[in-house]
Every structure is written in C-alpha cells, then in structure tokens.
Amino acid sequence: MSCTRRTVLASALALPAFVHARAEAAHVVVVGGGFGGATAARYLCLRAPGVRVTLVEPAERFHTCPFSNLYLAGLRTWDSIGHGYAGLRAAGVEVVHARAEDVNTAARTLRLSSGQTLRWDRLVLSPGVDMRWNALEGYDEAAAKRAPHAWKAGPQTLLLRRQLEAMPDGGRFVMAIPDNPFRCPPGPYERAAMVAHYLKRHKPRSKVLLLDAKDSFSKQALFQQGWKALYGDMIEWVKQSDDGQVLRVDAARLEVETAFGTRHKADVLNVIPPQKAGFIAERAGVTDASGWVPVKAESFESRRVAGIYALGDATIAAPIPKSGFAANTQGKVAAAAIAADLLGQTAPTASYANTCYSLIGPGYGISVAGVYRAEGGKLVEPAGSGGVSPLDGNADYRAAEARYGEAWYAAISADIWDR
Numbered sequence: 474m475s476c477t478r479r480t481v482l483a484s485a486l487a488l489p490a491f492v493h494a495r496a497e498a499a500h501v502v503v504v505g506g507g508f509g510g511a512t513a514a515r516y517l518c519l520r521a522p523g524v525r526v527t528l529v530e531p532a533e534r535f536h537t538c539p540f541s542n543l544y545l546a547g548l549r550t551w552d553s554i555g556h557g558y559a560g561l562r563a564a565g566v567e568v569v570h571a572r573a574e575d576v577n578t579a580a581r582t583l584r585l586s587s588g589q590t591l592r593w594d595r596l597v598l599s600p601g602v603d604m605r606w607n608a609l610e611g612y613d614e615a616a617a618k619r620a621p622h623a624w625k626a627g628p629q630t631l632l633l634r635r636q637l638e639a640m641p642d643g644g645r646f647v648m649a650i651p652d653n654p655f656r657c658p659p660g661p662y663e664r665a666a667m668v669a670h671y672l673k674r675h676k677p678r679s680k681v682l683l684l685d686a687k688d689s690f691s692k693q694a695l696f697q698q699g700w701k702a703l704y705g706d707m708i709e710w711v712k713q714s715d716d717g718q719v720l721r722v723d724a725a726r727l728e729v730e731t732a733f734g735t736r737h738k739a740d741v742l743n744v745i746p747p748q749k750a751g752f753i754a755e756r757a758g759v760t761d762a763s764g765w766v767p768v769k770a771e772s773f774e775s776r777r778v779a780g781i782y783a784l785g786d787a788t789i790a791a792p793i794p795k796s797g798f799a800a801n802t803q804g805k806v807a808a809a810a811i812a813a814d815l816l817g818q819t820a821p822t823a824s825y826a827n828t829c830y831s832l833i834g835p836g837y838g839i840s841v842a843g844v845y846r847a848e849g850g851k852l853v854e855p856a857g858s859g860g861v862s863p864l865d866g867n868a869d870y871r872a873a874e875a876r877y878g879e880a881w882y883a884a885i886s887a888d889i890w891d892r
Contacts, residue, residue, distance in 0.1 A: 475525045476518030476565035499524050499815050502583055502593040504573045504753055506530030507537075508797040509784030510599030511561060511889045512804030513811075518565045520812035527567040527591060529583070533557065535890070536626040538657060539797045540882055543832060545623075545634055546667035547674075554626065556890035573600075576757035578778050595811050598759065598766070599784040599800065600751025601625065602656045605764070608747040609649070609722050616724035620742035624656060636741045637668065642676040644740030649719040649729055651747045652686040654765070656786045656795045659691040659841070661745060663831040666696070669704040670834050682739075683710040684731060685717040691794075692831060692841055694864055699833035699871075719744070750787035757781055765789045770847035771823045772810035773803050782807045792854045793845050799827040801885060823847045830878030836868075838875030 499521075503514045506528055514528040534555045543549040558568045572586035576596070583591045604622060606613045612620070623633040640646065646668055650661045665681050672679040681704075689712070690696075700708045711717035713732075721730040727742045749755075749764030759766045759775040766783040767776040768790060775781040784807060785800030793799045802825045813820040825845040832838050843859035845852050862874060 476522045499594045501526050501595045502591050503528045503597040505599035506535050509800035509804045512801045513597050513808045514566045515561055515564055516805050516808035520808055521815055529569050529573050531572045533570050538626045541626040541630050542664045542667040546670045556886055560890055560892050573753045595780055597782045598754050600753045600787050602748040602786045603751050605747040605749055612722040612744055612746055616722055619724040620744045622745050624745050637671055640740050643678040645680050645682060646741045647682045647737055647739035648743040650685040650745055655748050658794050659829055659831045662690060662696045665708050666833040669707050681708045684719050686713050688712045688714050692839055692861055695839040695862055699837055703834040754787050759783055770850055770852045773807045790852055793825055793852060794827055796827055796829050802826050830881055832875060836872045836875050838871055838878045840874055
C-alpha cells in the first residue's frame, strides 16, 4: 500500500514515466512515532503520494515530553498529552506497533520485535534518547524505579507524579541536572517551576533543590525571575562551580553525592542522567563516539551511512536545540529531501526553526525562538534571527506567552497526529 493520492504536485506530473516507476516501488521506513518521525511519515505521503511509507512505533498512544511537566503540576491530564495514529493511517501511512531491534545496512532491512523484517530504500530514524546508565555512579535502570528520571513521557512520569503526591509537607524534592547536550535544555527548569506550583498548593512547607552540572542554562534570568515572583525561596539552584554537579546516586537511601563530597537527602529524588541517541541508531551504525548521530545540514541524512536519515533529539545538530519543535521542522526537511531524491527533483533549500515555550505558573509563560539554515555544510543561526522573552515583560505579556504555549501545543499536535 502506498500513501493516499490526495495531492499530486504539478511538477511530479511532468516527470518521466521511469522516475514515477522508481518512486512507486520505493519503500521508506520511519522508526519512531514522535515529533520527528511522525512528521516525516506524514509529509512524505504529502510530497510523494505514490511512495510506500511505514512508521514503526511500539506505543499505540504516544505521550509527549512537552507538557508532561504540566501533568506533574496537576495542570494537565495524562490523556491530554497522549496522541494516537489514526490520523496518520488516514493519510496513507502504514503504522506498525513494534520495537525496531536491528538494522542491516548492507541488505537494507529492519528487524522488528514482532519477528517481521522490513526492507527499506530509505530509512528515517527518530528514536529519541536513551539514558547513559551508570554515567552517574549508582544510577542504573533499577535505581530509576526509586529515583525516576521521567525524561521519557510514560511510566516514569506517572511514577514521579505518585511520588510527589506521597511526599510529606515540609519534604524536599531534589533534582540532578546533567551537562549539555541533553533532551529539552529548558525542561528541568520548567519542571522545577511546575513541581513548585504543585507543592505551593498542596505541601507549602516543602523545598525544591536543583543540583546542576552546568554554570548556566537556557532562559536562566527569566526562569529565576519567575521562580522568585511566584514561589519565593522555595526553589534553590546550585550551579556546577558551587558544588552542584552530582557524581553518585544512592537510590535506596534517596541520596546524591556531589563533586565536592556533599551529600543531599531527598524525599523525592529526580535524577536526569546524561543521555545518548536511542538504541536503534547505534545498531544502525550512525552514531559516533559521542553517542549522538552526525547529520548533513542540508537534509539530516546520516554522515556515516548513506540512505539513512536521523531526526530530533538523537542528532548532533547544534545550534539547533533538542526540542519537539526542532524535530518537527527537521522531519519536514528530511521528507522534502527524500521525496525529491525519489522523484528526481531538486531538494528545496533547507530552513529550520525552533520555538520553546516554558510555563512557570498558570498565566506565566516565557519563550525562546531561533531560525537556522544550512551554510557551507554546517548549521548556522543567522544574526538577529532569534531571541527570548523580554526580562521586563509585564503580567499581560507573560499571560499571552502562556496562551501562545497552549496554542503551539494544540497546533503542532494537529500538524503531526490529530488530523
């Protein structure tokens, strides 16, 4: 089965019959049904309606990391951040619910947990991140059951919410934050605000301690301004040079130890460990020594294996951050590049964008935005193309940004899954 033929580009109609035949026979397999992969699958069907597109994703309902912090705060339900795949199926995408287990790049095949093997002409990998277990001494998968990272929306998020609900008033929520690069750079600091919002309402004598492996972070001045305005002294941030870097975790005791030997005891311990590209990227041979996937700036095709494209958090794509919005734009660029290749066309000029909204409290939002392009084989951010919310924004401005964040989530969810 190929993608639904609802729209056929006029330029494609003018192509020679043999080019159409090649495209009709092509099979593009996409691994990962999140912001990058699901976008690539949908837009491949739009750009190359005759091509067979298969999306491989184990979850029948995908819960997003964006807005999962709002679930922790009690501002969102779990169901409201979950999305199914009926819309993609209606667009002509074949959706297979299985785990991608291995890639044979010579035979161009993908083996699934179901036992099925898919042959591909182009392979798109958008596997998100995996945790670097034991990069922090003592923090492995077993430890995460006591001290959750909740850095993949799912059971870990639900566990962290239950722990917050069970935490005593006057208790301490401790978060360990990794050095760059990691998924969603502003995410830990929004989480701190959302946890503080929950505690202020339900356990007002409690504290939030942030132990950071960095000396600065995204939207720092805006976050700290908002924390102070809404939560007073409830949130304490300790930077790396002030002994904020966690080196060891004792999950059984809910304790962490920092570089200077200081031990911190928690009532709820949230450890966000160092990360790497999702497992299947390594199996495909597209990661380098860093654990991430180097890609071509113009298309997000792997620099290591021809015919494989990588998207989103798994990639080395600085200065583009690891965010859902960025993955969405990368998915569109990769889809355009693959469609052009299969149809014998010239790929459009690559352009990327990112906007990241963060909520500090109800009616209090902040944002950062950037525009990026490929230049000389590298990704660059043109001078003056991005920026952050003004530090002197008034209450109306902050309220508007909170509304914009809600609207962004609704719009991008519709663009990818919900239509």
